[in-house]
Amino acid sequence: MFFGGDPFEHFAHAGGMPGGGRRGPPRDVDTTKLYETLGVEKTADAKEIKKEYRKLAVKHHPDKGGDEQKFKEISAAYEVLSDEEKRAKYDKYGLEGLENEGGGGRSPDDIFSMFFGGGGGRRSGPRKGESINHPIKVSLEDLYNGKTVKLAINRQVIIGDATMCEACDGQGAVMELRQIALGMVQQVQRKCPSCTDGYKCKTKKERKVLEVHVEKGMKNGQKIQFRGMADEKPNMEPGDINFIVQEKEHDLFKRKGADLLITKTLSLNEALCGFEWSLKHLDNREIVIKSRPGEVIKPETVGGQPFVKIVSGEGMPSKGNPFVKGNLYVLFRVEFPTDGELDEATVATLKKTLPDPSMPVDYDEDEAEVCHLDAADVKNFGKGGAETHNDAYDSDDEDGQQNVECRQS
Known part of the structure; x- marks a missing residue:
């Protein structure tokens, strides 16, 4: 939670010491400038804000002889106040609270400098606390159909107002002198034991129930974000709570992106x-x-790859556009009859029915040798023949040399 802070403090104290010296107490931030620019009250709803923006935009548009700077200010003010989340941050922290905002549109630095000039030397807005990640295991069925679950969390909230710590002057750290040898002193900085990041406050535990919406088509590792729902800390914007999707394995379907695969x-x-x-x-x-x-379904393709076909449009829905789906891939395996399973009558029927039957070979039974096949494993290829046990001698003979020791008496 943020407790004051003057957006003009840097300009009023240019050349001050950011790390040393005692800081004065924080002042209130300006959270009315944008409303004044559009000529609306802070209680104005989205419809009123849009109506006033359109009226002023037409009046001050440069193409109609209006003031370009004024038009930019009007557009920037509307950009913030028309966005529910940005408006909430502005109402709480002023323009500095928008510093961590990303995405399209104008940057917070541009907006700040537009209203107050410069902007490059202003101090940063409130820091954001650490985000907390929780895994949430989701079945493939729930990722296909979407699901909302209620999960309870315990978070720390601040009671009342925070006060600046006098022990560290609001720095959150104190300097200590340690003697490391005779006549030698070392200056060491450590976290202030009396406060949290330069402020003191009372806190309590709050139980909050969150509705976690798992969208159709979400993928493993994607996060469901609840902004500002982590622990509250003084002079800091609360971090986020993120639920990280962990996709469970399915007995039948395998998933890759928006496509599904089954084996038949x-x-x-x-x-x-x-x-x-x-x-x-x-x-x-x-x-x-x-x-x-x-x-005809084949055991494998010409290139030796598994034989696969698809059912178009029967894969996973796409996140954000669930009406567009991936494909369902079917990987085929063909099970052949085992030895002895086909009787002579069946074999004779198959030979007549199926194309390209085996034709008898003309050979002399007294001269030709008939061979039959045995079961084998291709991993044993190259291991046939007699094994050689005198490898030590063979290695000596490979160069055509022998180690012979000659003694002369």
């Missing part, structure tokens, strides 16, 4: 003659996936 194993019959099966999607819809007439 087909029998040889299904791969050649057609298939259909149903699955329950993440929003509980039943989807029937069916092959087209004459469609």
Whole structure:
């Protein structure tokens, strides 16, 4: 929480010592200038502010002979007061409270200098406290459909007003002299034990229930931010509370970006003659996936990659635009019959039905040697043949030299 502070203090005390000397008590910030520029009360609603801005913008527009500087001031004032969050910060901290605002539009430095001139040498606005991150585990179903959950947090809030610490003159740190040797003294700075960042205040614990909205299409690692909901500290803007999405693994679907992937194993019959099966999607819809007439599913592609097809538009919704969805990828595996599973009649039928059957080879049974195949593992390729156990001798012989010791008696 911020307790005063004069936005003109730097200009009034130019050349002062930022780190040394005693600081005077903070003064109130100016939170009326922008309202005066638009000619509205601080209690004006968004509709009134917009109405006055349009009236003044037409009157002072440079193209209609108006004053350019005045027009810029009007536009800058409206830019802040038309934004609910920026207006709240301005009402609390003045223009300095907008210092940490990012994004598009005019920078806070530009707005400050527009109204008060210069701006480059002004002191910074209130510091922002540390943000707190909490993980929140979310199922893939909830990321697909969206979900709002209520979570309770405990935060520290300030009771009453804070007072500047006299022990450190509001610096938050004190200097100490330590003797490190005879005649040698070291000056050391340490945190003030009497206060928190230069101010003293009473605090209490507050229990707050937050409604955490998980948007459709959110991804693992994205954060849901609650600005200014962290612990309150004197002369500081409260930090944020961020809930970090942690996506749970799903039994059926794998996700990458806005696309989903499932793996489907087909029998040889299904791969050649057609298939259909149903699955329950993440929003509980039943989807029937069916092959087209004459469609053949292969064990793998020509390049050796897994054989994949897609169902367009059945992936995850896109965050911010849930009507645009990714695709559902289906990775196929083909299960072939095992040895001995096909009888002679079935084999004969398949040979007649399927294209390119194996043709008999003409050979002399007395001359040709017939071989059959055994099970194998490609990892053993290169390990066949007899193993050599005299490696030590082989390594000596590789250069064609031997170590021979000659003795002469």
